Amino acid sequence: MGKGGQWAGAPTTEGLGMGEGRRPRPAITPDTGPWWDGLAAGRVLVQRCRECDHPQHPPEPACLACGSLDLGWADASGRGEIYSFVVCHEPPVPGLDPPYVVAVATLEEGTRLIANVVGSAPDDVRVGAAVTIDVVQADDTLFLPAFRLVDRPGGDGQSGSR
């Protein structure tokens, strides 16, 4: 289980394709609110069962492994691998500048997460590529997780881990 403080420093906007307008907003429920609050605090959280330690994402009202309603939160390790990805050209989406990459990554915890791949050209993204997970500030009030390729052509191989 991760420790707090792994996301030192303010979320950045580096590498985000910032188009006109504000991105589509998430609908937040009492079950999912702590996860979004975590992002605003610079943390990517994974819901964890306090009874059996099962990690799950997206957040649920109950543990999918043991049924417990006693659920807590832990920091994600911040590492994962791309399960699949797409390059979006259409339709126009406020706050995004096409073409941009959306990926599903399998996190070290075993859960999956959807986020943009930032800081790399779309052509450099591959299924199976290792990624780190950052928090980025998409606009005035929206904080999102984002993936960065660990091995970036022309990159330092470290960017995004902090």
Next chain:
Amino acid sequence: MAEHPGPFPSVRIVGIGATEFSTASGRSELRLAVEACRAALDDAGLAPSAVDGMATFAADSNPEIEVARALGASPLRFFARTQYGGGDYCGTVRLGAMAVELRLADVVVCYRAFNERSGGRYGQGMGGTPPLASADLAQYSWSIPHGLVNAAGWMALFGRRYMHEYGATSEDFGRVTVAARRFAADNPKARFFGRPITLADHQASRWIVEPLHLLDCCLETDGAVAVVMARADRAADCRQRPVAIRAAAQGAAANQHLMANYYAADPMAFEELDVAAAELWRQCGLGPTDVQAAIVYDHFTPMVLAQLEGYGFCGRGEGKDFVADGHIGPGGRLPVNPHGGQLGEAYLHGMNGVNEAVRQVRGHAVNQIDGIEHVLLTAPPGVPTSSMVLGPA
């Protein structure tokens, strides 16, 4: 497994109807619904006053009572809806069939009507509506802030993974559209009547969401479709040859999500398809070798391959080979969507495929397949799904 009559032995599809399929109907969705229902009742030779039950999609903007009133139906004894859009189009017909079989209504009309091209287009994506704190909207929150806003994007993620796991290419996806457009070219009702394409056309079409080209995506359409069901004794007095529902199934995975369904241990296993397929074949005792044509939900080409695999026409990952070998086109082992499908005729949440399956069983389709005993209808995975087998009564 021996063939047996299934859960709906008394039910017959007695009428089908549709409006024209266009990019701009110029009419209200409610009027489209009424026109399609009237056409289906005319086809059956039934008066609107015979109708006492209605079923539609939760996504439909036309309340059952509004349609019934304008149609001139009898007081309704049955009205109900199914969720999950096109994934449950067979489930919508099944809902009506259950009402007829259980004698909850005598004549049920199922309909789907929308101005999906000139009005609100699904392809334009979600995000315009203010967030509400309910689970049905919260489920989209994991994708839409990242710009993954519509079904093209959600299904493209499956498409990319399919390519990775099975070595499929964009051309493999494109062959699905080439086959659909070849059928559509012969169908005067199809949006793409007289306009077949080549694989090169597919490859040259612009990207929507890589790995999907424009020609991997269905046709947003204005229009409406309706289906009328009644009991067998009444069907005998109707105008058309009655069609039986041999089986009708729904399926959702244990860890099912809507559209962005990437959270199972192996998302490409598409457990929801397996659930629906097992239930379908169990109900009727039939199998993939017993059907001579199929209506396969073709909103996005990769998902056609998954359905061919899920219903047992080939092994997992072999859908691309099944298609490349020509089995889904004219003269193939399993002609798929002889009306042109949602890639070639119209995208109407699958309901135009129900009309085509009925025509194939009756024997008067534009691209009539020889020797029809059973037609399979399937819906896509990635959402709660459904399927059906139709045959002669």
